[in-house]
Amino acid sequence: MSELFGTNGVRGIVNEDMNIDLATRLGKAIGTWLNGGTVAVGTDTRLSNHMLKNAVSSALTSTGCDVIDLGEVPTPAIQLFTRENTDLGIAITASHNPPQFNGIKCIDDDGTELIEGKEEEIEKIYFSENFRLARWSDVGKVMSDDPIREYIESVESKVDEKSIRDAELKVIVDCANGAGSYTTPYILKDLGCEVVTLNSQPDGTFPGHESEPTEDNLKDLIDLVKSSDADLGIANDCDADRAIFIDDKGRFLHGDKTLTLMAKKIVEEIGGGTVVTPVSSSTSVEDVVKSSGGDLLYTAVGSPIVAREMIDRGAVFGGEENGGLIFADHQYCRDAGMAAAKIVELVAIEGHLSELVDVLPCYALDKRGVGCPDDLKGKLMDDLKERFKSEDYNDVDGLKIYYDEGWVLIRPSGTEPKYRIYSEAEDQDTAKELGHKHQKIVREVLEKI
Numbered sequence: 001m002s003e004l005f006g007t008n009g010v011r012g013i014v015n016e017d018m019n020i021d022l023a024t025r026l027g028k029a030i031g032t033w034l035n036g037g038t039v040a041v042g043t044d045t046r047l048s049n050h051m052l053k054n055a056v057s058s059a060l061t062s063t064g065c066d067v068i069d070l071g072e073v074p075t076p077a078i079q080l081f082t083r084e085n086t087d088l089g090i091a092i093t094a095s096h097n098p099p100q101f102n103g104i105k106c107i108d109d110d111g112t113e114l115i116e117g118k119e120e121e122i123e124k125i126y127f128s129e130n131f132r133l134a135r136w137s138d139v140g141k142v143m144s145d146d147p148i149r150e151y152i153e154s155v156e157s158k159v160d161e162k163s164i165r166d167a168e169l170k171v172i173v174d175c176a177n178g179a180g181s182y183t184t185p186y187i188l189k190d191l192g193c194e195v196v197t198l199n200s201q202p203d204g205t206f207p208g209h210e211s212e213p214t215e216d217n218l219k220d221l222i223d224l225v226k227s228s229d230a231d232l233g234i235a236n237d238c239d240a241d242r243a244i245f246i247d248d249k250g251r252f253l254h255g256d257k258t259l260t261l262m263a264k265k266i267v268e269e270i271g272g273g274t275v276v277t278p279v280s281s282s283t284s285v286e287d288v289v290k291s292s293g294g295d296l297l298y299t300a301v302g303s304p305i306v307a308r309e310m311i312d313r314g315a316v317f318g319g320e321e322n323g324g325l326i327f328a329d330h331q332y333c334r335d336a337g338m339a340a341a342k343i344v345e346l347v348a349i350e351g352h353l354s355e356l357v358d359v360l361p362c363y364a365l366d367k368r369g370v371g372c373p374d375d376l377k378g379k380l381m382d383d384l385k386e387r388f389k390s391e392d393y394n395d396v397d398g399l400k401i402y403y404d405e406g407w408v409l410i411r412p413s414g415t416e417p418k419y420r421i422y423s424e425a426e427d428q429d430t431a432k433e434l435g436h437k438h439q440k441i442v443r444e445v446l447e448k449i
């Protein structure tokens with residue numbers, strides 16, 4: 001992992017580690033690296049979005065790059081615009097983090113997040129401060145454009161509008177006061193759904209609830225789906241790349257359910273194809289993909305890694321268990337507008353969401369952690385590999401050990417001084433038992449270091 005960029009760009013607390021000095025320096029580094037060209041810059045709805053966008057944009061123009069200001073937009077709309085129109089995209093967003101956070105993320109000219117190697121090149125320039133400043137006559141311009149309509153129409157063109165319209169679905173949408181407020185309700189309305197919105201006025205204080213679409217944060221949405229007899233509920237995070245669903249019975253569906261459902265549907269439709277997902281995803285995805293005649297490919301954790309692998313393998317679908325779904329026939333990035341339209345299409349054609357979900361294979365997951373200082377993480381992984389060398393395991397990301405009763409994934413956290421332990425089995429007791437046993441082993445191995 002690079003020093004500056006994390007799994008999803010550079011993030012921090014506004015005016016502490018995420019300030020205009022960093023934004024300016026990073027903007028100059030990005031512009032120097034790009035060496036001319038046009039950059040699209042968009043933001044989510046956070047209060048610090050103008051401050052950071054203007055700093056990054058000024059810095060880019062100082063290096064001779066032109067900037068297109070896209071305003072407040074979902075990250076997938078910036079990605080689509082970048083793919084079609086510019087040499088690079090920048091999303092000013094901290095995704096699902098609390099309101100005091102913000103971040104800067106780069107998007108390559110194909111619409112997919114920059115690979116780590118390119119981030120490292122930018123980082124090198126950032127730390128060396130070896131910036132290429134343009135002559136007075138060559139500094140860049142700032143223009144503006146609005147990519148919202150283009151994004152909405154692009155999503156709508158990928159689904160069967162007539163079937164959705166005929167089904168007369170009632171959908172409750174919770175945009176977490178984020179950038180999805182500009183797109184998700186409008187997509188569903190255009191497609192003929194009856195739409196009721198919650199927290200769908202852009203507001204960077206997040207007055208409705210925190211931005212992460214967890215069951216706790218979505219209580220109002222769940223209650224409203226139940227009390228209004230809606231067909232489904234849809235929630236976005238602040239930058240609207242992730243979508244989480246509530247079924248017609250008012251049940252919160254963990255992201256692995258919709259990931260599994262969509263993987264099954266797409267592989268069935270195509271009659272095969274490759275699906276890509278991180279090693280942390282539920283076995284239910286592998287089960288449905290294989291039984292539908294497709295191939296499942298596991299990657300390390302992180303949506304840019306999944307997206308890049310999808311491109312390389314010509315995959316038909318991919319995604320993460322957190323509600324980040326990637327549709328190869330639209331664009332290679334997490335795309336909440338597309339996810340909403342596709343799930344609504346599925347419900348319109350095949351029936352109640354609860355029934356579609358209830359027939360999927362079901363596994364229980366146990367998540368726990370062990371504190372581990374960052375400087376011991378590497379040594380601990382080496383020792384754990386030695387400890388489990390006689391077991392059936394892969395090391396695509398951390399250590400995933402396969403047993404008859406399930407699997408255990410042990411991996412260092414990318415953001416905190418700890419190791420994460422995920423255990424999956426057919427029932428909760430077994431998953432818990434696996435988790436407990438491996439937590440103990442990780443502690444023992446760590447103590448010996």
Ligand code: MG
Nearest residue numbers: 095237239241
């Ligand atoms: Mg997000």
